[in-house]
Amino acid sequence: MAAKKVGKSTVRFASPPIIVGTGTIAGPVEGKGPLAADFDVVLPDHAYGERTPERSETKILEQASRIAIERAKIEKSMVDYYIAGDLLNQVISAGFSARQLAIPYFGVYGACSTCAMSLALAGMVIDGGFADYVLVACSSHYQTAERQYRYPIELNIQRKTTSQYTVTGAGAALLASSGVGPKVTWATTGKVTDLGSKDINDMGGAMAPAAADTLLAHFDDTGRGPSDYDLILTGDLASFGSEMLRELVRDNGVELGDNYRDCGLMVFDTKSQRVGAGGSGCACSAVVTFGHVLKEMEKGTYRNVLLIATGALMSPLSFQQGESIPCIAHAVAIEA
Amino acid sequence: MTYLFAFLVGGAICAIGQLILDFTNLTPGHMLVLLTVAGAIAAGFDLYKPLLEFAGAGALTPVSGFGASIARGALAEAKRMGILGLFTGVFEYTGMGIAVAVFFGALVALIANPKA
Amino acid sequence: MASQKAKKQVSSLPHMTQAAQEEKRRQLAYKELVQKKKPRPRYLRNVLVAFVVGGAIAVLGQLVLRFFMSRGLDLDAASAPTLAVMILVGVIATGLGIYDELGELAGAGAAVPITGFANTIVAAAMDYKREGWVLGMGAKMFLIAGPVIVYGTLAGVVVAFIKFMTSP
Known part of the structure; x- marks a missing residue:
């Protein structure tokens, strides 16, 4: 009997895990954005002194993780599990950072939904009594993502109106069974949703149905509504995707108000920075949530936050073979 | 005067490329292949030589001119030495450019790193 | 949400199960919504x-x-x-890191000229050298330029062959 399961796809943590420390690192473009002051480290350039952008991504993921442990004022050896993921093939950034950290490790892949997905998993591990400290982290990097999913960096390519800019950065959070800080209270696991989009230049539009599905499931399962949260935050739907999400949930009788925002639109100033429709990538929701939103919760700006991180589960291979883009979204509720 | 025609024709071919990009879902790679093939076919209908004389580099430098140059090279060699010339001629006009791209491309890659 | 057009298209697929038809209907309706709402490129400016x-x-x-x-x-x-x-001009502009900026600005205006062809080769060479000089740069240099050469050659040979056989 799953006593903590609520409705079809939501869990309610009986003893909610507490976020006792965070670490965020952002890239040079994010460092010129509106949230620059909230990040622990801003990189001077994409390379960060490394030979390849992949090494640079591993480095920032590891450093963000170490910052989170430091902030929690515990020893690294006390961390029971490290749950991490990124966008690259075989989640190499996470695996390679785990090699340096030497903490028992679960590598996860949820594309850009990794942040919420790993928070949900960490919550289950802690609430299940399997751990006292779980470190969750994820990263993305503009150059590594461009190379893997799109084109070489120096290629002449004009962005489409719905193209997004992969956030360079890493975010980590240390969850604990006891302590002081915001709590992860609910987690709704998404189903893979695919409304047949094949437009590789429009991830927001492809992922919006998954976000809508998970959001509606969360409200169904918990009996809550949009007004129960001070902030409903999607991961990286960007301008077009968030517009589509509003449309889709409106069709189901749910109206999203001013308390709905998207990390991809918060991390950049999409008017003055040339980033297309907004940010994307695992780090997008991670640096905004762990860097900005949790700080605002500490100040008392927000008390109840619902994070819905969305991910597109295609690969360059599946796209070239003409497959549509399956998408997923996971939601976690964070309360001060 | 040729400079004006070069500007107009070169610009127009690029504008066609842009319309393909903006009005279809084709990737830049598909668009370039389409224009290249279109250039080669135009050369087959004897359309490209007059355009070349009229607009000079305006017809030569777009990628469609690259396709036309391949077709024209193949045909010129075939006329000179028979059917085998089809194959020896394809890179008659374009081979130098490809060799330059490979050689200096490798040289640049040796010293420069991607920035943006 | 499913419009008339979407319904009509689906009814032409009687072999599908009820659930599959419903799913297909949702897909078509969403596709229509996306097409209607998606911000258009600045056509005139771009051209x-x-x-x-x-x-x-x-x-x-x-x-x-x-x-x-x-x-x-x-x-x-x-x-x-x-x-x-x-x-050569395209190669140098790419090495200096300005050709991708030109591409962002001008789209096909930068991609279609032969300088753009050079850019695709050098950009790939610079990027993939990190996977090694042979299997990285050597193998992937023509990642984007390759199709142009392949289809240019195919079309060129066929066109020249027809022309060669038909001309006196």
């Missing part, structure tokens, strides 16, 4: 900038062509060195 930048590159090419023709080469003979010089 004008592509026209001007592409035209300007052609004028530069014309200067080079004139130079070789003033040295006594005829139009055919001057074509090859002109293409080569323009490719």
Whole structure:
């Protein structure tokens, strides 16, 4: 009997895990954005002194993780599990950072939904009594993502109106069974949703149905509504995707108000920075949530936050073979 | 005067490329292949030589001119030495450019790193 | 949400199960919604900038062509060195990191001229060298330029063959 399961796809943590420390690192473009002051480290350039952008991504993921442990004022050896993921093939950034950290490790892949997905998993591990400290982290990097999913960096390519800019950065959070800080209270696991989009230049539009599905499931399962949260935050739907999400949930009788925002639109100033429709990538929701939103919760700006991180589960291979883009979204509720 | 025609024709071919990009879902790679093939076919209908004389580099430098140059090279060699010339001629006009791209491309890659 | 058009298209698929039809209907309805709401490119601006930048590159090419023709080469003979010089220009602009900026600005205006062809080769070479000089740079240099050469050659040979066989 799953006593903590609520409705079809939501869990309610009986003893909610507490976020006792965070670490965020952002890239040079994010460092010129509106949230620059909230990040622990801003990189001077994409390379960060490394030979390849992949090494640079591993480095920032590891450093963000170490910052989170430091902030929690515990020893690294006390961390029971490290749950991490990124966008690259075989989640190499996470695996390679785990090699340096030497903490028992679960590598996860949820594309850009990794942040919420790993928070949900960490919550289950802690609430299940399997751990006292779980470190969750994820990263993305503009150059590594461009190379893997799109084109070489120096290629002449004009962005489409719905193209997004992969956030360079890493975010980590240390969850604990006891302590002081915001709590992860609910987690709704998404189903893979695919409304047949094949437009590789429009991830927001492809992922919006998954976000809508998970959001509606969360409200169904918990009996809550949009007004129960001070902030409903999607991961990286960007301008077009968030517009589509509003449309889709409106069709189901749910109206999203001013308390709905998207990390991809918060991390950049999409008017003055040339980033297309907004940010994307695992780090997008991670640096905004762990860097900005949790700080605002500490100040008392927000008390109840619902994070819905969305991910597109295609690969360059599946796209070239003409497959549509399956998408997923996971939601976690964070309360001060 | 040729400079004006070069500007107009070169610009127009690029504008066609842009319309393909903006009005279809084709990737830049598909668009370039389409224009290249279109250039080669135009050369087959004897359309490209007059355009070349009229607009000079305006017809030569777009990628469609690259396709036309391949077709024209193949045909010129075939006329000179028979059917085998089809194959020896394809890179008659374009081979130098490809060799330059490979050689200096490798040289640049040796010293420069991607920035943006 | 499913519009008339979407319903009509689906009813032509009687072999599908109820659930599959419903799913297909949702997909079509969403596709329509996306097409209706998706922000359009700035068509006029894009075409004008592509026209001007592409035209300007052609004028530069014309200067080079004139130079070789003033040295006594005829139009055919001057074509090859002109293409080569323009490719060199594209190579250098890429190495300096400015050609991708030009591409963002001008779209096809930067991609269609032969300088853009050079850019695809150098950009790939610079990027993939990190996977090794042989299997990285060597293998992937023509990642984007390759199709142009392949289909240019296929079309060129076929066209020239037909022309060769039909001309007296």
